[in-house]
Amino acid sequence: MQFGIFTVGDVTPDPTTGQTVSEAERIRIMVTVALKAEEVGLDVFATGEHHNPPFVPSSPTTMLGYIAARTERLQLSTATTLITTNDPVKIAEDYAMLQHLAGGRVDLMMGRGNMGPVYPWFGQDIRNGIPLAYENYALLHRLWREDVVDWEGRFRTPLTGFTSTPRPLDGVPPFVWHGSIRSPEIAEQAAFYGDGFFHNNIFWPNDHVRKMVALYRRRFEHYGHGPADQGIVGLGGHVFMRKSSQDAIREFRPYFDHAPVYGGSMSLEDYMEQTPMTIGSPQQVIDRTMGFREFVGDYQRQLFIADHGGLPLKTVLEQLDILGEQVVPALRREFAALRPSQVPDGPPIHPAVRASEAAHGSAAGDPPTGEPSVGAATPIETAVESVPA
Amino acid sequence: MTNPATRSLVVVSAGIGQPSTTRLLADRLSAAAERHLVDAGVEPRVQVVELREHAQDLTNNLLTGFPSPKLEAVIDAVLGADGLIAVSPIFSASFSGLFKLFFDVIERDGLAGMPTLIAATGGTARHSLALEHALRPLLAYLNAGAVPTGVYAAADDWGSAGIPADGSLVERIDRAGRELAVAMVAREPRGAHVPFPEPIPFEEQFQSPKRRPDRA
Numbered sequence: 001m002q003f004g005i006f007t008v009g010d011v012t013p014d015p016t017t018g019q020t021v022s023e024a025e026r027i028r029i030m031v032t033v034a035l036k037a038e039e040v041g042l043d044v045f046a047t048g049e050h051h052n053p054p055f056v057p058s059s060p061t062t063m064l065g066y067i068a069a070r071t072e073r074l075q076l077s078t079a080t081t082l083i084t085t086n087d088p089v090k091i092a093e094d095y096a097m098l099q100h101l102a103g104g105r106v107d108l109m110m111g112r113g114n115m116g117p118v119y120p121w122f123g124q125d126i127r128n129g130i131p132l133a134y135e136n137y138a139l140l141h142r143l144w145r146e147d148v149v150d151w152e153g154r155f156r157t158p159l160t161g162f163t164s165t166p167r168p169l170d171g172v173p174p175f176v177w178h179g180s181i182r183s184p185e186i187a188e189q190a191a192f193y194g195d196g197f198f199h200n201n202i203f204w205p206n207d208h209v210r211k212m213v214a215l216y217r218r219r220f221e222h223y224g225h226g227p228a229d230q231g232i233v234g235l236g237g238h239v240f241m242r243k244s245s246q247d248a249i250r251e252f253r254p255y256f257d258h259a260p261v262y263g264g265s266m267s268l269e270d271y272m273e274q275t276p277m278t279i280g281s282p283q284q285v286i287d288r289t290m291g292f293r294e295f296v297g298d299y300q301r302q303l304f305i306a307d308h309g310g311l312p313l314k315t316v317l318e319q320l321d322i323l324g325e326q327v328v329p330a331l332r333r334e335f336a337a338l339r340p341s342q343v344p345d346g347p348p349i350h351p352a353v354r355a356s357e358a359a360h361g362s363a364a365g366d367p368p369t370g371e372p373s374v375g376a377a378t379p380i381e382t383a384v385e386s387v388p389a
Numbered sequence: 390m391t392n393p394a395t396r397s398l399v400v401v402s403a404g405i406g407q408p409s410t411t412r413l414l415a416d417r418l419s420a421a422a423e424r425h426l427v428d429a430g431v432e433p434r435v436q437v438v439e440l441r442e443h444a445q446d447l448t449n450n451l452l453t454g455f456p457s458p459k460l461e462a463v464i465d466a467v468l469g470a471d472g473l474i475a476v477s478p479i480f481s482a483s484f485s486g487l488f489k490l491f492f493d494v495i496e497r498d499g500l501a502g503m504p505t506l507i508a509a510t511g512g513t514a515r516h517s518l519a520l521e522h523a524l525r526p527l528l529a530y531l532n533a534g535a536v537p538t539g540v541y542a543a544a545d546d547w548g549s550a551g552i553p554a555d556g557s558l559v560e561r562i563d564r565a566g567r568e569l570a571v572a573m574v575a576r577e578p579r580g581a582h583v584p585f586p587e588p589i590p591f592e593e594q595f596q597s598p599k600r601r602p603d604r605a
Contacts, residue, residue: 188588
């Protein structure tokens with residue numbers, strides 16, 4: 001099972017000091033968090049994509065390319081890539097390029113974006129959100145699998161004899177997740193392709209998350225990709241930890257009360273009761289996270305949100321230390337002990353990454369070997385068949 | 390299983406005081422509708438919702454996007470009802486904010502075709518057309534089927550010092566209750582609300598990609 005960090009990249013004033021970091025500082029914080037994630041033994045860093053203030057990450061592959069060059073094992077991902085307003089041709093090109101630079105350590109998560117005005121800035125209309133997600137992904141899926149594509153659709157200029165370059169690393173496209181909080185159509189789409197389904201699992205009650213994942217699993221089986229329990233599921237999580245839960249709650253409360261999403265609504269205590277948010281001791285976070293598998297089944301990826309809402313970098317890095325030292329090792333152990341053998345222990349990994357791990361003996365959780373995997377020779381013969389598309 | 394000889398009626402009152410005039414009117418309307426349902430050979434099942442008790446949850450739902458378990462139960466009851474009585478006090482020339490908040494958080498199309506009786510209370514008869522310029526358009530927007538008679542009750546309608554009420558409120562309540570009962574009986578029972586319907590299969594809502602994904 002993979003564990004990691006996902007980030008929105010918001011520039012939010014720290015409510016305890018009134019200070020706001022600059023865009024330059026915020027970008028540096030995101031990169032620092034990614035490097036720290038690898039340092040403390042986490043597996044994944046996923047960045048959001050936004051095209052409006054107060055968010056900075058408008059160019060995910062630029063950032064991920066930089067992080068790729070400074071890390072060795074970290075899987076680079078998105079949360080999410082806007083499949084609605086980005087040209088699928090550009091997504092195909094950008095992420096294939098990133099795959100080459102990162103030695104295959106790339107997957108990505110499709111999302112729609114929920115800000116109406118963003119759509120027309122890119123020539124689209126939020127009322128077409130689902131049709132855009134369907135059509136654009138259908139094209140992206142082909143661009144990574146067919147060398148020459150003829151295509152015509154509703155939303156984009158037709159393509160005749162088009163080849164997206166570079167071709168995916170060793171002919172194996174990046175693994176794709178589809179993320180949605182509340183649209184069953186997206187769970188259906190993920191199931192149709194046999195791709196992964198990710199629920200951010202932050203803002204909504206367990207029961208809703210359970211229904212979305214159950215739908216995905218049922219339809220995954222319906223479309224012939226395997227038994228429902230072998231679908232590839234990822235969840236988000238929102239945690240803040242101190243040694244004692246009282247300290248955690250005291251320190252985090254102002255950040256909750258002033259958070260852009262839920263600030264000004266219910267109390268922190270009620271919110272924790274009604275959603276998966278956990279503010280408390282490391283053991284409480286372990287227990288609550290283990291509880292997720294009780295309503296979604298054994299799953300493959302757990303991402304935590306860490307840098308957000310104006311939390312100072314020092315605090316965020318402390319959170320990553322706690323995750324890396326206390327929480328994730330325990331979660332790895334406990335999830336592994338409970339997972340039935342037929343359930344995949346993670347999402348599909350690019351053959352180049354697996355080959356690199358085999359060569360350096362660095363499985364997830366082991367200390368890095370010191371040899372950069374970027375540009376490392378990749379045995380091409382291991383490619384293709386073994387990774388589900 | 391839904392018994393064809395029963396109908397569920399949910400009464401939503403946005404009264405503020407306890408007891409409130411709005412709730413008083415809601416109860417009279419409910420009693421009238423029940424009487425006419427029984428006369429039509431139908432057994433009414435009535436649930437009364439005081440929005441006041443859900444005011445915090447309604448605000449939280451608006452801000453966070455999801456209802457508390459308690460509010461969700463109320464929303465499901467309304468969306469699964471065979472008929473609705475919606476009663477608001479008139480504040481500042483329109484329905485109260487609390488009343489509107491409820492209709493803002495329930496899902497779009499959830500009330501489509503729902504037989505609905507609209508009613509309101511106010512200090513004087515001068516506000517009575519708020520029923521027609523505020524409540525009725527709101528319900529029309531939601532595609533609910535508001536019955537022709539709306540009931541507005543001003544202070545005078547309950548009687549004023551030395552002058553007994555003229556009885557016309559009682560007549561209007563009875564007429565509105567009858568109209569609602571007739572509309573409810575004319576429709577098949579709705580059955581319980583399914584909050585999470587199956588999506589349309591992928592192939593049907595989108596021209597399928599030329600070939601299925603490779604993974605088998």
